[in-house]
């Protein structure tokens with residue numbers, strides 16, 4: 051079977067450390083790259099981590115692991131309760147026990163990541179980056195007989211009055227000039243030497259593997275720096291209280307330092323649409339040191355964080371937390387519960403009666419309701435503005451103030467600039483990988499015209515473009531009708547047919 | 551509400567994808583008229599493509615926002631990219647059999663979209679979380695990459711056909727039908743999602759495995775023919791081409807998604823299920839690319855890998871929402 055032969059051939063090449071450009075079948079073409087063969091083979095035997103088979107296996111395992119992680123709710127993201135919601139009790143307990151519900155922190159995932167990193171580093175340095183040295187080596191001009199060995203080629207004979215006569219020199223020169231023009235238009239860099247021509251297309255495509263891999267290694271560096279020194283957390287903070295970073299989360303392997311300063315919430319408010327839905331939340335923050343000295347100030351809102359000493363503080367949620375009231379001068383703070391667009395607290399007066407106090411999110415006036423067991427709905431008793439007092443029976447009830455709470459999310463991501471650079475490099479690298487690297491050679495020898503070349507990727511497109519080119523030349527220059535060697539695929543080796 | 555003009559254009563595109571499917575199929579009936587019928591099929595497809603392009607632009611103008619905000623609109627984009635991708639490939643490679651498959655996919659997407667409830671068709675204002683210029687940077691590359699991966703998988707099917715691996719081909723087609731049915735049922739019926747997940751995942755494991763096992767069974771009549779070999783080689787190359795266009799787009803889509811997330815809530819990666827699925831797809835195509843470079847697999851095996859890729863793409867794009875895996879990125883519940 052054709053493909054199996056191919057496979058073993060290729061494997062042999064692998065084992066011998068046969069290098070790089072297997073797509074080029076012409077001996078001369080691969081000469082340029084085979085100079086590296088021996089030392090590379092020696093090095094490769096040293097490292098079992100330099101195998102691409104291993105990397106494909108690792109990538110597949112990684113994909114499978116993440117797939118499982120995507121299918122099971124993750125404790126670290128949504129909490130353990132969700133696992134029990136998604137599965138029956140037994141399954142959930144089983145998944146939690148074997149670590150599937152926190153798969154991205156499991157030893158298996160970490161080991162996989164570590165192996166993949168090692169594999170990528172070794173392969174990058176042993177097999178990918180060394181090829182960069184060949185980047186500026188240009189291939190030689192080829193003779194007709196070598197062109198006939200390239201994977202796509204045409205050989206034509208100039209038509210002439212008498213067979214032995216040389217075709218007119220000016221016709222040959224015109225042909226090369228025409229070809230050069232056409233190839234240049236197609237994006238080739240063309241060089242001419244006498245009656246030989248060579249053209250190269252998409253050389254930058256050769257930078258794709260190195261660029262992408264540099265990007266991936268840079269990404270790993272950025273992520274590692276963050277994981278070793280960064281931290282993050284979330285804390286709901288009452289008005290006038292301070293956020294400190296002692297409850298922040300970070301990885302187990304950590305050599306970072308938590309800030310000594312704290313963040314005081316000097317003000318926080320909510321802005322509504324006319325419908326009463328929240329439009330935006332704001333918090334006025336002040337960073338203070340342990341002696342209370344002001345270090346930095348600013349107002350934050352959603353999507354608009356405050357940054358101080360590498361720590362970003364985000365507005366992430368908002369609410370009214372407590373209601374301060376006084377009964378006959380005795381101050382009390384009651385917890386408020388969010389109830390749709392309103393906040394409320396409940397104060398049982400006796401076995402059958404509850405006092406309900408409710409506020410809108412602006413918190414400007416307090417509505418007092420009473421609810422008795424036998425009543426269908428609570429009854430509105432009174433409304434009080436902030437700071438005002440009313441008399442209820444023999445009690446003076448004063449609405450002191452409402453205390454808002456602001457949810458502050460914070461993070462310190464020292465590797466982020468590196469990660470961003472990595473993102474850029476990776477995007478560039480994978481774009482370069484779409485560029486096919488192609489060579490074309492032309493030679494005119496006696497009354498024969500040779501044109502041929504190869505393309506590592508998009509071979510069929512290359513073949514078609516070359517066919518078209520020859521078709522056009524045939525229209526413009528006098529060639530004999532028959533091609534000397536047919537360039538139909540039957541003329542190609544098995545290997546070429548199956549290898550792209 | 552969307553205007554009649556836009557509706558007419560969208561329907562034109564939908565109908566022409568159905569029409570081009572039949573003309574492409576019919577082109578196989580007679581060798582004598584083949585080149586003419588193929589030309590007609592391509593033109594019908596081109597008309598649909600142009601109509602859809604204008605429809606999408608019109609929708610954007612009417613909505614006064616970038617017209618890619620819900621599932622329905624993303625399906626229009628997907629169909630658009632599938633048609634456009636095929637038209638490009640047929641010009642560059644002169645391939646034609648991919649035509650009826652591409653038409654079929656586009657038509658299926660139109661149909662799927664038209665069955666969605668009216669709320670999806672209506673032009674509605676965006677929820678606050680989506681109001682960001684990042685949306686138009688993040689989403690289109692993803693949708694277009696999905697379409698490219700679909701075309702790659704379809705080329706894989708044709709490669710299996712032309713190399714005479716009919717049994718493997720049957721397994722692959724069966725799997726794609728089973729997986730698509732799961733998604734259809736998950737979107738439109740009340741069948742328990744657990745069964746549908748099982749149908750999708752089960753068939754995606756069993757089908758490709760059986761296809762690999764069956765590679766040894768070759769129909770010699772097809773395999774030996776000169777033109778089939780040439781065609782098989784071409785579909786192999788076309789599949790790779792689609793992946794090498796789709797992969798950078800997927801990469802850009804994932805990374806810009808991370809930038810958006812970091813901008814919006816301070817973390818570029820949160821292992822959200824859909825995010826994770828995109829990473830799974832990305833890793834799988836990275837594996838495919840490395841297999842290509844190392845040339846360790848035959849074209850037929852790579853074709854089956856590209857079908858697995860198609861299934862993962864389907865799972866990422868439609869499966870995670872419709873099969874009830876949930877997550878942050880759902881287009882909203884509408885059942």
Ligand code: HEM
Nearest residue numbers: 102105166169170173177178181258259262480483836843
């Ligand atoms: C896990 C470790 C990895 C190893 C061992 C590895 C190995 C390799 C090797 C040996 C090459 C061929 C270089 C050449 O032919 O010059 C290559 C190319 C490449 N790799 Fe990786 N790789 C790994 C991970 C990745 C990942 C995760 C990506 C994701 C983007 C990636 C993207 C690429 C690209 C885009 C190319 C160039 C492909 C082309 O030229 O068409 N690699 N890799």
